[in-house]
Amino acid sequence: xxxxxxxxxxxxxxxxxxxxxxxxxxxxxxxxxxxxxxxxxxxxxxxxxxxxxxxxxxxxxxxxxxxxxxxxxxxxxxxxxxxxxxxxxxxxxxxxxxxxxxxxxxxxxxxxxxxxxxxxxxxxxxxxxxxxxxxxxxxxxx
Amino acid sequence: xxxxxxxxxxxxxxxxxxxxxxxxxxxxxxxxxxxxxxxxxxxxxxxxxxxxxxxxxxxxxxxxxxxxxxxxxxxxxxxxxxxxxxxxxxxxxxxxxxxxxxxxxxxxxxxxxxxxxxxxxxxxxxxxxxxxxxxxxxxxxxxxxxxxxxxxxxxxxxxxxxxxxxxxxxxxxxxxx
Numbered sequence: 001x002x003x004x005x006x007x008x009x010x011x012x013x014x015x016x017x018x019x020x021x022x023x024x025x026x027x028x029x030x031x032x033x034x035x036x037x038x039x040x041x042x043x044x045x046x047x048x049x050x051x052x053x054x055x056x057x058x059x060x061x062x063x064x065x066x067x068x069x070x071x072x073x074x075x076x077x078x079x080x081x082x083x084x085x086x087x088x089x090x091x092x093x094x095x096x097x098x099x100x101x102x103x104x105x106x107x108x109x110x111x112x113x114x115x116x117x118x119x120x121x122x123x124x125x126x127x128x129x130x131x132x133x134x135x136x137x138x139x140x141x142x
Numbered sequence: 143x144x145x146x147x148x149x150x151x152x153x154x155x156x157x158x159x160x161x162x163x164x165x166x167x168x169x170x171x172x173x174x175x176x177x178x179x180x181x182x183x184x185x186x187x188x189x190x191x192x193x194x195x196x197x198x199x200x201x202x203x204x205x206x207x208x209x210x211x212x213x214x215x216x217x218x219x220x221x222x223x224x225x226x227x228x229x230x231x232x233x234x235x236x237x238x239x240x241x242x243x244x245x246x247x248x249x250x251x252x253x254x255x256x257x258x259x260x261x262x263x264x265x266x267x268x269x270x271x272x273x274x275x276x277x278x279x280x281x282x283x284x285x286x287x288x289x290x291x292x293x294x295x296x297x298x299x300x301x302x303x304x305x306x307x308x309x310x311x312x313x314x315x316x317x318x319x
Contacts, residue, residue, distance in 0.1 A: 054243040102244040
């Protein structure tokens with residue numbers, strides 16, 4: 001007699017979750033720091049943003065590498081291309097943002113920097129929803 | 143015959159050549175300023191450091207150029223003393239903190255254009271005893287400094303304004319006899 005067992009689980013490995021926690025925390029922090037810089041023109045805020053983005057980029061790169069490896073080699077492929085795409089876009093936007101923030105003075109943020117920071121923040125949140133969200137796993141037993 | 147002294151700088155003179163457009167009139171009240179260039183990836187050319195190969199600058203008739211010192215460690219400033227001795231400050235700094243991630247990366251890139259010689263962190267004394275234009279005595283005058291730079295003769299003392307100002311007052315030293 002066939003038995004269908006449905007349960008829900010998150011598809012992330014705990015270490016992957018820890019790595020993803022950094023972009024999730026640091027990109028929004030950089031966005032807040034950018035907004036503060038645009039409001040105050042105190043140069044230290046853009047310096048803060050630069051470090052936050054650099055740190056987020058390092059971990060975004062690790063998350064992307066992990067996602068790609070598990071996409072091709074992993075046992076559980078439920079993560080799918082949507083997650084890989086979101087993480088890849090987040091990483092590319094983050095690296096671009098790092099170069100943008102490497103410009104000097106007021107040019108270091110500007111519209112382009114702000115847009116990239118918003119984009120990174122949104123993509124980090126989307127990645128977190130995809131990663132930590134519950135996945136339906138159905139097992140069929142004969 | 144007049145004499146122009148030349149320090150055998152480790153840095154390549156070619157590195158100092160300007161890249162600016164010779165057609166630009168950069169003098170007067172309204173100079174032609176180049177357009178602002180602001181790119182995401184800065185266009186950079188890092189010169190490769192090269193030792194001095196004996197090349198000498200061209201000087202007017204009646205002058206000659208002679209190297210008076212070699213094996214200096216990043217000479218940056220020199221001071222001609224009333225008795226004809228020359229003090230040379232040697233050092234290369236490098237204590238600037240990385241304020242932004244860019245500073246870390248820019249430091250690595252700029253290092254490619256820097257001499258492999260370590261800064262001497264000292265003041266060297268050059269003395270021409272017999273007045274023939276050649277250095278007869280090259281000796282370390284003061285050692286253990288932190289990237290000495292500007293030199294000034296003040297009240298018969300030799301001072302080097304750098305990070306530690308107080309060292310001026312307690313390490314002044316008599317010239318060798």
